[in-house]
Amino acid sequence: WYLKPRRPSPPVYPGALPIIGHAHRMLGNVLQLWQMEKEVYHFCLENGGIIEIQLGPRSVYVITDLDDCLTVANTCLDKPYIYDFGKQLYDRGLVTANALIWKPQRKLLNPAFNQQILNTFVQEYSLQAKRLTTKLTTEAGKDRFDVVPYLLKNVLGSVYKTVIGVKPNDHEQEMTLKHYAHATDKFFAMIEDRLFSVWLHLPFIFNMSYLKKKQDAVVQFLKSTTETIIMNRKSERKQTTYADSVPQATSGYKPILDLLLDIGEKQVFTDEEIREQLDTIIGAAYDSTTRAMTFCLILIGTYPKVQARIQKELQEIFDDPDRDLTRHDLPKLVYLEAVLKETLRLYPPVPRVGKSSESPVRLKHYTFPAGTTFVLSLYGMNRHAVWGADANEFNPDRWLNPDTLPDNPNAFATFSIGKRNCIGKQSAMMSMKTTLAYILRRYSVTGDIRNVQCKCDLILKQVSGHYIGLQSRT
Numbered sequence: 001w002y003l004k005p006r007r008p009s010p011p012v013y014p015g016a017l018p019i020i021g022h023a024h025r026m027l028g029n030v031l032q033l034w035q036m037e038k039e040v041y042h043f044c045l046e047n048g049g050i051i052e053i054q055l056g057p058r059s060v061y062v063i064t065d066l067d068d069c070l071t072v073a074n075t076c077l078d079k080p081y082i083y084d085f086g087k088q089l090y091d092r093g094l095v096t097a098n099a100l101i102w103k104p105q106r107k108l109l110n111p112a113f114n115q116q117i118l119n120t121f122v123q124e125y126s127l128q129a130k131r132l133t134t135k136l137t138t139e140a141g142k143d144r145f146d147v148v149p150y151l152l153k154n155v156l157g158s159v160y161k162t163v164i165g166v167k168p169n170d171h172e173q174e175m176t177l178k179h180y181a182h183a184t185d186k187f188f189a190m191i192e193d194r195l196f197s198v199w200l201h202l203p204f205i206f207n208m209s210y211l212k213k214k215q216d217a218v219v220q221f222l223k224s225t226t227e228t229i230i231m232n233r234k235s236e237r238k239q240t241t242y243a244d245s246v247p248q249a250t251s252g253y254k255p256i257l258d259l260l261l262d263i264g265e266k267q268v269f270t271d272e273e274i275r276e277q278l279d280t281i282i283g284a285a286y287d288s289t290t291r292a293m294t295f296c297l298i299l300i301g302t303y304p305k306v307q308a309r310i311q312k313e314l315q316e317i318f319d320d321p322d323r324d325l326t327r328h329d330l331p332k333l334v335y336l337e338a339v340l341k342e343t344l345r346l347y348p349p350v351p352r353v354g355k356s357s358e359s360p361v362r363l364k365h366y367t368f369p370a371g372t373t374f375v376l377s378l379y380g381m382n383r384h385a386v387w388g389a390d391a392n393e394f395n396p397d398r399w400l401n402p403d404t405l406p407d408n409p410n411a412f413a414t415f416s417i418g419k420r421n422c423i424g425k426q427s428a429m430m431s432m433k434t435t436l437a438y439i440l441r442r443y444s445v446t447g448d449i450r451n452v453q454c455k456c457d458l459i460l461k462q463v464s465g466h467y468i469g470l471q472s473r474t
């Protein structure tokens, strides 16, 4: 046994203890946890691009090597057990579904996110962004403030309109959705609690816990809210023609709920599946987009020259300061897009994704058996050596010239890579560009990224707000 050749295995991250492995490193406050996670990713980058972490009896392989990440992303379409923590609400939704269920569902959902449909959403993104800039007047000229609640409301407004199709001035539904947003936050916080309490990973302990009781109540509320929305929408569709029932239809867009109900009428989706997909899309969209825009505003506030260039670009595109942004303006916002992408590269809202292998996986230097758990470090890929010596620096200019970008298209991994990447990537970019353009046309931003402390539960976020100040430009 001793002399038998062993299959080569990746280096183990230092600090593993007998029996518990690296589990003791998961103790500490949220700041320490993200710090330690970053250290793991940098260690991986410096030690061949794949390392082993031991969580009690389980081995998890962290990868930053771009080719190995792509192999895993395309061959391991299942998710590890940690994703099951969200299944009580999302179940067959795209993020948590197992590979067999995911494949046909993704095929059906792809058309709902095609460019033509997204183009019809821009008017709504514009409307929401305009409202946001008006609300921000109360903060202009004052000290630094917390922009997150403002952006959150803006993102939720856009998501609810484009995904569910909330009617204008439907205050009752708006209130319900406000409660829905709070409940989603609570649900995420509970998943986070379970994630960092290793003993609660065991279903039989979790099922007896107080956390499970609390989670049941929140999930019940979330499910019933979305079910009622779907039921009401279905009966509206029966009673009226589409154009009569959805006032926004005049602006030319059909909310994703209606697209799913169209598919459902062909008996492909059950109401429960539609509910799971809607809850998933809303959950996946709102915090990631909010936090990305917050990081972007802080960075713009930190670099006055970058801000001046954005404002020059905006002035050239919008000669009339009151003109509304249309979809034709979005491709012209070249520098703003470079700044946004550079923000997303350095501060990816989802810094890692988990993958689980259904069959043996052969990577460049190692082969793994079926059932292996991998973590693709999107944070690490975004700072890989292929980005050059300034990989850790904020340099939006790199996006303006293809020669200064890595040849490997998977080096920018913020929206994940491979077949199971983010379905909402385009809509996220379009809505964020629209919102940032409105804010920066009206305000100058001050901020300092060096003051920002980060934590990471499911999403990478600022620990607290009060990181930016706004001054009116008029």
Ligand code: HEM
Binding pocket: 094, 095, 106, 280, 281, 282, 284, 285, 286, 288, 289, 292, 348, 349, 350, 352, 353, 354, 414, 415, 416, 420, 421, 422, 423, 424, 425, 427, 428
């Ligand atoms: C800055 C904003 C966003 C970022 C950084 C982001 C990032 C990601 C990442 C990394 C994944 C893979 C997750 C995993 O495998 O665990 C993902 C999946 C997903 N995202 Fe996004 N996302 C963003 C915005 C959105 C928006 C706006 C929507 C919807 C409108 C959306 C819907 C989804 C869905 C449904 C999935 C699951 C895809 C699948 O497994 O087929 N995301 N996103």
